[in-house]
Amino acid sequence: MEQTAQSKSRYGMVIDLDRCTGCGVCMVACAVENNVAPAEQKATERTGVTWLRVYPVSNGEGFPANDTVFIPMTCQQCGNHTPCVSVCPQNAVEVDPSTGIVGQIPQRCLGCRYCMTACPYHARYFDWWDPQWPEGTEVLLNPDVAPRMRGVAEKCNFCHGRLHAARTKAAAAGRKEIAAGDYVPACVESCPSRAIVFGDLADETNEVSRLSHSINTFQFLPKLGTAPKIFYHSAKEWVRKMADRAPLA
Amino acid sequence: MDRQFIPRSVQRSSFARFAAWILPWILLLGLGLYAMYLCLAEGLNQTNMDNRFAFGLWIYLDLTVIALGAGAFFTGFLLYILRREELKAVINSAVVLGLICYSGAVAVLMVDVGQPLRAWFTFWHPNTHSMLTEVTFCLTCYLTVLAIEYVPVVLKNRKLRQIPRFLVFEFELHKVMPVFAGIGTFLSFFHQGSLGGLYGVLVGRPFAFREVLGIWPSTFYLFILSAAAVGPSFVLLTTWLVQKLSGKQLVKPEVLRFLGKVSGWMLIVYVLLKTVDTLYWINHTAPAEGAPAYTFYTSPGFGTWILFAEIILLGLLPAIMLLSKRLRERPAVLVSAAFLACCGIVMNRFVMTIQTLALPTLPFDQMMSYVPSWQEIATFLAIVAYGVVLYSLSFRYMTLFPQERDIRQ
Numbered sequence: 173m174e175q176t177a178q179s180k181s182r183y184g185m186v187i188d189l190d191r192c193t194g195c196g197v198c199m200v201a202c203a204v205e206n207n208v209a210p211a212e213q214k215a216t217e218r219t220g221v222t223w224l225r226v227y228p229v230s231n232g233e234g235f236p237a238n239d240t241v242f243i244p245m246t247c248q249q250c251g252n253h254t255p256c257v258s259v260c261p262q263n264a265v266e267v268d269p270s271t272g273i274v275g276q277i278p279q280r281c282l283g284c285r286y287c288m289t290a291c292p293y294h295a296r297y298f299d300w301w302d303p304q305w306p307e308g309t310e311v312l313l314n315p316d317v318a319p320r321m322r323g324v325a326e327k328c329n330f331c332h333g334r335l336h337a338a339r340t341k342a343a344a345a346g347r348k349e350i351a352a353g354d355y356v357p358a359c360v361e362s363c364p365s366r367a368i369v370f371g372d373l374a375d376e377t378n379e380v381s382r383l384s385h386s387i388n389t390f391q392f393l394p395k396l397g398t399a400p401k402i403f404y405h406s407a408k409e410w411v412r413k414m415a416d417r418a419p420l421a
Numbered sequence: 422m423d424r425q426f427i428p429r430s431v432q433r434s435s436f437a438r439f440a441a442w443i444l445p446w447i448l449l450l451g452l453g454l455y456a457m458y459l460c461l462a463e464g465l466n467q468t469n470m471d472n473r474f475a476f477g478l479w480i481y482l483d484l485t486v487i488a489l490g491a492g493a494f495f496t497g498f499l500l501y502i503l504r505r506e507e508l509k510a511v512i513n514s515a516v517v518l519g520l521i522c523y524s525g526a527v528a529v530l531m532v533d534v535g536q537p538l539r540a541w542f543t544f545w546h547p548n549t550h551s552m553l554t555e556v557t558f559c560l561t562c563y564l565t566v567l568a569i570e571y572v573p574v575v576l577k578n579r580k581l582r583q584i585p586r587f588l589v590f591e592f593e594l595h596k597v598m599p600v601f602a603g604i605g606t607f608l609s610f611f612h613q614g615s616l617g618g619l620y621g622v623l624v625g626r627p628f629a630f631r632e633v634l635g636i637w638p639s640t641f642y643l644f645i646l647s648a649a650a651v652g653p654s655f656v657l658l659t660t661w662l663v664q665k666l667s668g669k670q671l672v673k674p675e676v677l678r679f680l681g682k683v684s685g686w687m688l689i690v691y692v693l694l695k696t697v698d699t700l701y702w703i704n705h706t707a708p709a710e711g712a713p714a715y716t717f718y719t720s721p722g723f724g725t726w727i728l729f730a731e732i733i734l735l736g737l738l739p740a741i742m743l744l745s746k747r748l749r750e751r752p753a754v755l756v757s758a759a760f761l762a763c764c765g766i767v768m769n770r771f772v773m774t775i776q777t778l779a780l781p782t783l784p785f786d787q788m789m790s791y792v793p794s795w796q797e798i799a800t801f802l803a804i805v806a807y808g809v810v811l812y813s814l815s816f817r818y819m820t821l822f823p824q825e826r827d828i829r830q
Contacts, residue, residue, distance in 0.1 A: 218471035229785040243785070255625040261553035262542040280542060283465075283535020286553050288475035292625030292782040298475065298535065300466040322464050323535025392783065395711030396624055419781040420716045420788070 182251065182272040182374040183330055184401030185360070186383040187244055189411055191367035192226070194242030199224050201362035202246075204312075205331055207319040209303030221297040223247070223328040224359055231410045241411050244359070244368070247295040247328040248392070248400030249274050255398060256287035256296065264325075272373075272401060273330050281324035288325055292393055293400075296327045330370075331357040352378070373401060390415055426580050426818045430826045432669070433817055443813055446806040453803020456796040460532050467796040474778050474791040479533045481774040482801050484616050486522040487560075488644070488766045491652030493519020493567060494602075494609035499683065501602035507679055510672040513574045514663075514821040515656045520567045521811055525804035527564060532800060552618040559612030566605045570598065574819050610645055617644025620773045627712035629777040631702060639698045640773070646694065650687035651766040653680040654739075654759035661756050663816065671822035674752070681755050685743025688762055692736040699728065720788045723776055731772060735765030 202208070202224045211220045224246040231239045250256075254274055257265045264280040265287055267273070288296040302322045305313070313319065316333030320326045338355035342348070352371060360370040371380035383389060384403045390412055391400050406412060427433050434442075460467045470477040496515040500508040531537045540557075547554045575581065576591035614637060620629040621638025631638040657680040664671050703714040718725045742748050742758035749755050779789050815821055 212466070214466065216471070218473050219466070227785060245783075253624055255623065258548075258550045259553065259622065260548055261551045261557060262539075263546050263548045280539075280546070281536065282539050282542060284533075284553060285470075285475035285535070286551075286619075288472060289778065290623050290625055294473055294783070294786075297472050298465070300471075301464060321536075325535075393625075393711065395709070396627075398624065414784055417784045418712045418716050419784050419786055420719050421713065421784075 180374060181270065181372045182401060183371070184249065184272075184373040184380060184384065184403065186369045186380055186389060186403045186405055188367045188369075189241050189243060189404055189406040190408065191365045192242045192244060192363075193365055194226055194228055194240075195364065196226055197362050197364060198244060198359035198368070199226060201358040202328070202331075205314055205317070205333070205358035207303075207313050207317045209305055209319065212301040212304070215301070219298075219300045221299060221326065223295075223297070223326070229411075229414065231414075239408070239410070241406065241408070241414075243404070245293060245295060245392075246359075246402065247274060248293050248398070248402045249330070250398035250400050252397060252399035255290040255292065255396075259286045259290045261286070271330075271335070273332070273335075274327075275329050275332065276325065276327055278318070278320040278324045278326060283323040283325065285325060292396060292398075296325050298325050299323060334358070388412065423818075426578065428579055428818075428820050428826075431820075439813070439817060443810060446809045446813075450803050450806040450810065453799045453801075453806060456799035457532050457803065459796055460800065461537070465533075465535055467794060469792055469794040469797065471791075473789050476774060476778060477791055478793040478797045478801060479529050481771060482804075483526040483529055483533075484770040484774060485767050486804070487526050487616060488613070488648040488651060488770060489655040489763065490519045490522025490526075491609065491613060491648035492654075492656035493522075493570075493652070494563075494605045495649045495652040495683075496656055496680075497570070497602035498606040501599040502606065505679070507676055510676045510822060510824045511656055511660055511680070513819070513823070514660060515652075516567065516570045516574060517812055517815045517821060518656065518659060520564075520571050521808040523560065523564050523567055525808060527560060528807075529800060529804060552615045552622055555615040556612050556619065559608045559615065563605060563608040563612060566601050566608065569594070569601055570605070573598070574815065574821070578819055609648075613648040614641040614645045617641045617773075620777060623777070624710075625782060626777050626780075627707050627710035627782070628717050628780050629773060630706065630710060631698065632706055643691065643695055643698060646687065646691040647766055647769060650684055650691045651762050652684075653687075654684040654743075654762040657681055657684070657759045658756065658763060660822070661752075661759075663812075667816070669825065670828050671825045673824055673828065676824070677752075677755060678749050681743045681749050681759060684759065684762060685740050685749075688736065688740040688765075689744060692732060692740055695732060695736065699732070717776075717780055720779075723779065723788075727768075727772060727776070731765060731768050735761050735768055739765065 199222055203222065206223060208221050208223065224244055227243045227245055229241050229243055249272065251272055254267055257267055257274065261284065262280055262282055264277045266275055268275055285298055288298060299320055299322045303319050314333060316337060334357060335355055338350040341354055342350045357370055360368045369380050369383055371378040373381050373384055375381055383405065388407050389403050389405045391403055392415055404415065422436050468477060492515045496508050496512055499505045500512050531540065534540065543554055543557045573591045573594050576587045581587050617640035618637050621631040621640030623629045631640050634642065657677050660672055660677060707714045739758040739761035742754055781787060
């Protein structure tokens with residue numbers, strides 16, 4: 173099979189918070205796509221695994237000025253001094269230079285959780301239990317994604333299985349580059365209000381690139397200097413102010 | 422029944438009394454081993470750690486006991502490298518304490534990781550940029566050095582000395598001990614520092630992140646200094662405690678005073694540099710990361726009193742007590758100051774590990790809380806029990822304090 177070219181892509185997202193209704197379909201689609209096992213009975217919101225978590229945030233005002241925004245928070249695919257990469261003692265986290273995607277190698281992970289301590293976005297999850305699927309549901313597992321064992325860290329990788337599938341398709345068609353429409357992560361595809369736009373930030377003709385530079389678009393914790401590749405958009409001033417505020421300020 | 426194993430010309434309690442002392446600790450050790458088994462067999466869901474509080478009681482205590490165990494390397498450095506011969510009186514005890522602290526910490530780390538059988542991966546494909554790699558390498562090497570340093574202490578046992586080969590081996594080992602002391606000091610500098618660097622490099626945690634000096638963050642150097650400052654205090658404190666528990670004078674008072682003086686000097690340098698570091702962090706590092714330092718102290722449990730307690734009450738105060746010759750000569754003041762200094766390191770490591778994780782990083786998050794499970798507490802208590810058992814056995818059957826037989830009891 174012909175190798176597809178290793179272009180210098182920089183995959184990222186722009187999430188329109190004004191469109192997000194907090195329905196959680198993206199979380200479900202992500203779990204199904206990436207073989208995240210159903211939560212163990214004893215799991216809490218802090219021990220369960222979800223590569224994508226939607227946080228509801230209120231403006232704190234009473235009726236009628238009350239307003240709530242839903243913030244889908246996933247691995248921010250930091251492009252600069254990626255905090256989880258440098259701390260991992262055994263190179264189980266790495267950034268793919270051809271895509272800019274921060275990948276996790278669960279088979280190499282020691283389960284020390286140093287990467288989770290390092291991540292300011294709390295986007296990394298630990299397998300506190302053995303993953304278990306109810307009898308009969310194993311047939312629904314995605315064959316393109318390896319399930320993770322107990323005792324390792326995992327996180328969003330922009331649906332790596334889908335990237336591989338797109339590359340295979342491109343190679344089969346004799347193309348060196350993957351077609352933009354062939355590589356769409358599950359959360360993006362499933363969002364009923366089309367709140368998430370995904371694509372190559374390095375490609376200036378791309379919609380995601382244009383939106384990332386548009387007015388009212390921002391990142392969380394930009395001052396840490398980690399250059400996250402997930403951008404958020406909101407026309408509401410209080411949302412942007414909230415995002416810019418220091419915690420507990 | 423074990424008379425022939427007890428060193429000559431020292432008094433030890435009857436075997437029955439010794440057994441009565443050691444039995445509860447062995448039971449506690451048993452409980453802890455059961456808790457460890459649960460964590461290994463069932464998984465880390467037995468702990469109360471979670472995705473937000475990914476490090477808990479164990480990492481905090483690992484950092485603390487390793488800092489306290491620094492007495493082994495620093496006493497060895499002062500004795501074998503700087504030739505402070507008076508420290509021969511406590512070096513064996515310091516080595517046993519170091520061995521207990523380090524081996525205990527490594528044992529807990531093996532339970533703390535999710536895939537302990539993959540620990541060798543760090544040696545196979547190490548990430549040389551990771552502070553944890555540096556910690557792993559240095560801890561493993563230094564634990565080997567400590568074991569080598571412990572061998573002569575064991576071989577000096579009255580019964581074992583009757584075997585000529587052991588006697589020759591012990592004699593030869595003793596000749597190269599300065600080399601191991603040197604290696605131990607070198608390794609200790611790195612891993613004590615790396616443990617500080619572990620948190621100092623966390624760019625995503627503005628509370629812990631510090632500026633880089635050379636190739637390491639400032640916490641790297643502060644951890645070395647604070648460990649070296651408190652190590653002698655811990656040796657002092659444990660020697661005093663063993664004297665009280667055994668009802669015997671084990672070392673001449675001037676030895677403890679010397680340990681106190683060394684601790685005092687190191688502590689004052691540490692407090693000074695820690696103050697400079699804190700001021701720079703408050704005024705420059707934290708605000709540059711988008712987190713004004715005042716926001717770290719708005720929660721009722723973690724007010725600015727922590728800074729005062731850590732730097733003044735448990736830093737400057739014991740340093741002054743230990744540096745004043747007049748105060749140092751009063752045993753109660755000397756021991757209290759050593760105790761305060763040890764509390765200071767316990768608090769500093771708490772702040773670095775627990776407060777760092779309790780503080781939110783995302784603008785819409787709140788303070789996190791965490792209470793360890795009984796399995797986590799029992800696992801730690803197993804290390805304490807293991808320490809007491811190993812130290813008690815060493816004290817009974819080996820010569821931890823050579824001056825004991827010369828001092829008229």
